[in-house]
Amino acid sequence: MSLSIGILLIVLIFSFLIVMTKERRKGDFALIAVLINSGLSTWIAIQVLQGMPFEERFYSGSVFGEIAIRADALSAWFILLMNFTMITGILYGRQYLKAYENRPAEISMHYTSYVVNHFAMIGIFCVQNMLAFLCIWEIMALSSFLMIIFEREKMEVLRSGINYLIQAHISIMFLTLGVIWVNSHTGSFDFRVITDYTSRVHPALSLVLFIFFFIGFAIKAGFFPFHTWLPYAHPAAPAHVSGVMSGVIIKLGIFGILKILLLIRVNYVVMGYIILIISVISGVYGVMLAIIQHNVKKLLAYHSIENIGIIGMGIGLGCLGLGLDNPYLSFAGFAGALLHTLNHSLFKSLLFYVAGTVYQATHTLDIEKLGGLIKKMPRTAGLFLMAALAICGLPPLNGFISEFLIYSGLFNGIVANPLSSTIVLVSALFSLVIIGGMALLCFTKAFGIIFLGKERHPYPAISEAGFPSLLPKYMAASLILTIGLLPQLFIRLLTPVVMLFTSGKALIAIPAGSLLATIRTIGLSAIAFIIICAVVYIIKRKVTATKKIAVSATWSCGYPAVGPHLQYTANSFVRSFRKLVRPLLMMNKSEGVIEEVFPGSSHSETHPYDRFEAMFIDKPLKFVKRFIGKFEFLQNGSEQFYILYGVAFIIIVITIPILINVVVYLMNLFKQV
Amino acid sequence: MGVLNFILIVAASLFFTGIVIRTKSIFSGRHGPGIFQPMKDIWKLFRKGAVYSDTTSYIFQVAPSIYFASVLIAIAIIPFGSQPGLISFRGDFVFFAYILAVGKFFSIISALDTGSSFEGMGASREALYSLLAEPAFFILMGSFALLTGNTSFQEIFGSLHFGSYISYAVGVLAAFVITLIALIENSRMPIDDPKTHLELTMVHEVMILDNSGFDLGLILQASNLKFAMYGALISNFFLTPGSELYFSIPIFIAVQILFAIVIGFIESFMARFRMNHNPQYIFTLTSVSLLIFLGVLLMLGKIV
Secondary structure (H helix, E strand, C coil): CCCCHHHHHHHHHHHHHHCCCCCHHHHHHHHHHHHHHHHHHHHHHHHCCCCCEEEEEEEEHHHEEEEEECCCCCHHHHHHHHHHHHHHHHHHHHHHHHHCCCCCHHHHHHHHHHHHHHHHHHHHHEEEEHHHHHHHHHHHHHHHHHHHHHHHHCHHHHHHHHHHHHHHHHHHHHHHHHHHHHHHHHHEEEEEHHHHHHHCCCHHEEEEEEEHHHHHHHHCCCCCCHHHHHHHHHHCCCCHHHHHHHHHHHHHHHHHHHHHHHHHHCCCCHHHHHHHHHHHHHHHHHHHHHHCCCCCHHHHHHHHHHHHHHHHHHHHHHHHHHHHCCCCHHHHHHHHHHHHHHHHHHHHHHHHHHHHHHHHHCCCCCCHHCHHHHHHCCCHHHHHHHHHHHHCCCCCCCCHHHHHHHHHHHHHHHHCCCCHHHHHHHHHHHHHHHHHHHHHHHHHHHHHHHHCCCCCCCCCCCCCHHHHHHHHHHHHHHHHHHHHHHHHHHHHHHHHHHHHHHCCCCCCHHHHHHHHHHHHHHHHHHHHHHHHHHHHHHHHHHHHCCCCCCEEECHHCCCCCCHHHHCHHHHHHHHHHHHHHHCCCEEEEECCCCCCCCCCCCCEEEEECCCCHHHHHHHHHHHCCCCHHCCCCCCCCCCHHHHHHHHHHHHHHHHHHHHHHHHHHHHHHHHHC | CHHHHHHHHHHHHHHHHHHHHHHHHCCCCCCCCCCCHHHHCCCCCCCCCEEEECCCEEEEEEHHHHHHHHHHHHHCCCCCCEEEECCCCCHHEEEEEEEEHHHHHHHHHHHHCCCCHHHHHHHHHHHHHHHHHHEEEEHHHHHHHHHCCCCCCCHHHHCCCCCCCCHHHHHHHHHHHHHHHHHCCCCCCCCCCCCCCCCCCCHHHHHHHCCCCCHHHHHHHHHHHHHHHHHHHHHHHCCCCCHHHHHHHHHHHHHHHHHHHHHHHHHCCCCCCCCCHHHHHHHHHHHHHHHHHHHHHHHHCCCC
16 A cells, blocks of 8 residues: 555544544544654655655546656655644644633644645645645645634634635635646646746746746745735734744745746746845845734744745755856755755744743733743743744854855855846845844844743733643754754755755765865854853852852842833834834824823824735725725615526526527528528 | 964953053043053952842843853954964854854843843844944955955955055955944944943943843953954954964054054044934945945956
8 A cells, every 4th residue: 555545544534533532632633643644754755865766656537647746855855844843733732722622623623624734735745746736735725724713703813814715825826827837738737847848938938937836836935025914824823833834834835936946947047036036025024024013923923924035045046056057056055945944944833832832821912011921931931032042043053054054155156156146146145134133133022022021911820831831842942952053964964955956067066065064163163152151151150159149129220120111112122123114114003192281091002014015915905895896786685686686697598598599590591691 | 273363362352441441541631540450340340249130030140151152252263364263164254243143132131131121222222233233244244255255254364465556445444344343342432432321322331230240240351352353353454464473463462452542542532423323323334345345346357
């Protein structure tokens, strides 16, 4: 029995079991299903990475043709990173959902869609038949939609879920257009025909085909013009689903883009520029909007857009390297992008899990109402700190390694490439630096305001999260630390994947070797940094052991902090930055009017909003609504009219062909005269 | 041999701030304290006990150590003429900038840890100014990488040589940019006035108000080390590759002393800028870096 059928059977059996068992046991069955499927697919992936190919074929009739299931190195890398985050996701999700009781139907639906989603993702990475790919993509979109709308009694959640569903289908529409285009010219549904087709057709047409596929996958990934669903979907979903979505599901878009790059034969330089420019804009715009959010999950969602931008920059640089025949640049670009895919899934899922824990403890996601949590949940705070350091790309953690690879590629590109690309590369360098600085601003704000200082609003009783809730976070954190301290292992692991892209070009053994030596030095320096920190701290403790240590209130130069409301708020922390970039932002303010000479209490609210969304989504939507509203008279609610519509339709459907026949008969009659 | 750079920079940090203060005193007509007075103050602090705020957490305990360690690692990367530092690899200036950012991250959150509005204000300003000053450094190093075709500190400074007029102009501009970056990072004039403890003017000083004892000593010494580090960067421009040690070390010390005097000079004769205008001022450093980039393109003959 083939492995793919085996995985499908496991999904079906365990879905049945999940529906049938008691509410308390459903999570366990979902966990076992995910573990078995992860085990099987990881086994396939490891075999592929060691050089043994995996292929299965199914013959399914005239519509699909032959469905080949093949895993190459790219699929293997994505399967590995997806499995890790899905496992931590289900481990955390079981704890998170324990807080919701007496909803057996919704919990069954949730766990079943989780297992089905896992299966769909494995399928997306391996299926090589375009039509089957689209079907599995649709399954993935629907199952993730079902996962998002877990708390469906809230209107907000339902609306965000439907927004996600609609945009997912726009993405599928673009993909379908591309697939139909290729199929109508070549007659086959296998992915490999894209290569043949684009080799013999005019390059401009191939570029348009690439744009179709790119837009389809970019909507899924969350690149700049297509990002508007992300900041709604991530806060609406429960925390483990947000972590899994941000960590893995949007990487499906990245996988798609990489797969298309492997298949399409277009001028790599042009593709590289397009991807690079869109990624730079995504990165800068994403982090700029993230800074001004005060909902934790929305902040993290905008950071996902920024990190997708960084991954895209790596891909764009890799394409440029391929096009300009620069092996170092292509290796560094693709390696940086692939490693950042793994890194982002780790630290973003960790951030979302901690946000979920904070939400379940304090019942609010508003940063301005939090504070001082580190005293009550020190381990959770430490995990958030680690993930914050990683997402800012700071050594000694993993974010630095992938950003370093991209910087390395950028500098090499500036040095070795002709002048035409230098301007673009210097702008990309500038943007990457700004992105790093803004991420630091944002996460010092997030960590400082949520966990440090004093509590800004009274809390219910809070205690540290239990071990089952901390376990998946520790797993992610240990992998983050390992990649940061021993990065050469992971670079070696993804060398076969990068070789897929550069195999058509010159030898890349040389840049791989020197890059590996550099990465090893970085790992050693990171270890040295941690050792020196520890040494300095131990010296400090030894020296001050005999001195008098006192505890007192915050001195703050003689301005005592009389209450928690005098602390810096998140809004004030980012105020100078916000004033600087005001033209690009849109803040909706509502204030109570102050009227009398001695006014009573008043209020002022600011909500950050996305100017791009207001211009390009809300305005056209308003226009469409107005246009369709003109036809509102058709839906006037009285049954007589609806019966009239039905009767009219039947009459038209019957009489029009008769009328056409009569007209044709008359025309023939007149011709004979 | 990388240890030599490390020792030299640490030695320079011992008298750097003393010379700055002495210069400022002489320019204001006083005699001023001794050159080693700041070191005596730090030594006194190392032997004192401490007072911790009850609002703070373990972050406040570890942050000064991490800040100090990050500056130590950054110093290990700086080369000395053609001698590489203890840590040297292609692209190491990226590691240099980011390890300094780790220190900044921890000092910012340790300021937020105290729960005081004063220190939160300093943290917010520090985060914004370091964000705006970063691109200048990277574009500067990118220009030099383009000029010399190498991407590590040691290789860049090793193969830098000044021939044409444009290269001298580029060298002067680069020294200017690094000086201003040093001033911004250490929050000196004209960004901030370290002597006044007023809300209007404080960036770095205000973040360390609640640190005391050994921690405060670590932070002050880290600040001295950062000054010496930037001085070492500037001195690398003047150390021609391949010259003997008995030439290089006196040149190094002379450049450090000159750098300290220049900083004292700037602080004595310039008033602090309005706090609102600081972001624009810092950001214009990036345009100077872009000028340097343009100069490099001219030097390489890529644009005529």
